[in-house]
Amino acid sequence: MILHIDMDAYYASVEMRDRPELKGQPVVVGGTPEGRGVVSAANYEARKYGVRSAMPAGRAKRLCPHAVFLPPRMEIYADVSHKIHEIFQRYTPLIEPLSLDEAFLDVSGSEGLFGTTEKIGRRIKDEILQDLDLVASVGVAPNKFLAKIASDLEKPDGFVVVDPERTQQFLDPLPISRLWGVGRVMQDAFERLGVHTIFDVRSMAVETLQRHFGDHGSHLWELSRGIDQRRVIPDREAKSISHETTFAEDISEMEVLRAWIVELTDQVARRLRRSDLYGRTVQLKVRFSDFKTITRSTTLPQATNSTQQIWQATNEMLSNRLPAEHLAVRLLGVGVTGFQSSKLNQLSLFSDDSHEAQSSLDVASDEIRERFGSKSIGRASGLGRRRRP
Numbered sequence: 001m002i003l004h005i006d007m008d009a010y011y012a013s014v015e016m017r018d019r020p021e022l023k024g025q026p027v028v029v030g031g032t033p034e035g036r037g038v039v040s041a042a043n044y045e046a047r048k049y050g051v052r053s054a055m056p057a058g059r060a061k062r063l064c065p066h067a068v069f070l071p072p073r074m075e076i077y078a079d080v081s082h083k084i085h086e087i088f089q090r091y092t093p094l095i096e097p098l099s100l101d102e103a104f105l106d107v108s109g110s111e112g113l114f115g116t117t118e119k120i121g122r123r124i125k126d127e128i129l130q131d132l133d134l135v136a137s138v139g140v141a142p143n144k145f146l147a148k149i150a151s152d153l154e155k156p157d158g159f160v161v162v163d164p165e166r167t168q169q170f171l172d173p174l175p176i177s178r179l180w181g182v183g184r185v186m187q188d189a190f191e192r193l194g195v196h197t198i199f200d201v202r203s204m205a206v207e208t209l210q211r212h213f214g215d216h217g218s219h220l221w222e223l224s225r226g227i228d229q230r231r232v233i234p235d236r237e238a239k240s241i242s243h244e245t246t247f248a249e250d251i252s253e254m255e256v257l258r259a260w261i262v263e264l265t266d267q268v269a270r271r272l273r274r275s276d277l278y279g280r281t282v283q284l285k286v287r288f289s290d291f292k293t294i295t296r297s298t299t300l301p302q303a304t305n306s307t308q309q310i311w312q313a314t315n316e317m318l319s320n321r322l323p324a325e326h327l328a329v330r331l332l333g334v335g336v337t338g339f340q341s342s343k344l345n346q347l348s349l350f351s352d353d354s355h356e357a358q359s360s361l362d363v364a365s366d367e368i369r370e371r372f373g374s375k376s377i378g379r380a381s382g383l384g385r386r387r388r389p
């Protein structure tokens with residue numbers, strides 16, 4: 001059995017924990033509504049008004065004018081994320097983080113010591129609440145795909161166990177949007193075929209699915225049966241580390257995309273540093289509103305885990321290597337591959353002290369982020385402007 005643990009409205013919950021006077025109020029963390037920033041997180045009170053993450057902050061303000069808008073404090077969220085990981089590590093080294101507030105855990109090796117995966121899931125949820133005063137939702141299931149659906153199903157404060165004997169009963173009534181890779185366009189295509197639930201997908205022949213959706217068709221056929229063989233891969237064993245985000249609304253402003261690049265780069269670089277990994281190849285993934293997806297990659301002269309260096313590469317690709325005329329963007333991803341062991345890098349430090357300078361730049365930029373958090377998103381774009389000729 002696999003655990004998927006996902007913090008509820010993470011950034012917003014950390015802010016509410018640290019500022020009890022916000023209790024009961026709609027809270028939006030992100031760029032300022034006056035600027036071009038986007039919503040990084042909204043608490044459940046704000047979501048009632050239709051505020052969603054990745055939405056322009058100005059739009060959020062129109063939807064919920066009395067919301068409290070707060071700048072992100074990435075340093076704090078990263079620090080709390082580290083503490084959450086320390087709780088995970090009490091139970092297993094097999095932790096696959098998906099972002100600062102979300103991870104898959106394989107605790108099967110600890111069941112002898114602590115009890116069933118379900119029991120361990122309960123303990124972790126309780127310890128996160130006791131130690132950190134934050135609420136996590138937990139999914140317990142035979143595989144990653146099912147665990148991820150389960151953690152989301154009864155949010156906030158959810159705890160859902162998928163009985164391996166009842167996988168199909170669990171999946172069948174769910175809408176097709178719960179299947180991985182089924183976005184708006186594919187959903188429309190399914191609707192035209194009269195397919196609404198996972199049961200409907202399961203009732204289709206695999207050939208029919210392949211005819212309509214190509215290779216993805218056979219994947220959907222498997223998912224609709226709850227089949228997912230992927231292991232939980234901790235970062236240390238991973239071949240690549242990446243983060244991507246799908247926007248609630250397609251984004252055409254370059255400044256907003258640049259702000260997102262900073263955010264995604266930062267998360268990837270933090271994960272690399274946490275696992276002491278250094279990568280040479282930086283990748284940028286962009287999906288446009290017509291679902292055409294392109295990837296670009298840059299190989300650096302030397303492996304790195306510096307936010308600054310990875311950001312320079314991704315920002316360059318975003319600025320110069322997209323098609324001259326392109327549609328609005330619906331998904332953006334940043335990844336690093338080509339890992340080298342840290343020892344190799346430490347050796348190369350002797351011949352390149354600029355690496356050290358870059359690392360201290362990271363610390364400095366983290367400090368700036370914290371101190372001038374209110375301009376976090378704006379500052380990110382400012383960084384781009386200042387660095388370009």
Ligand SMILES: [Mg+2]
Binds near residue numbers: 006007
């Ligand atoms: Mg979350």
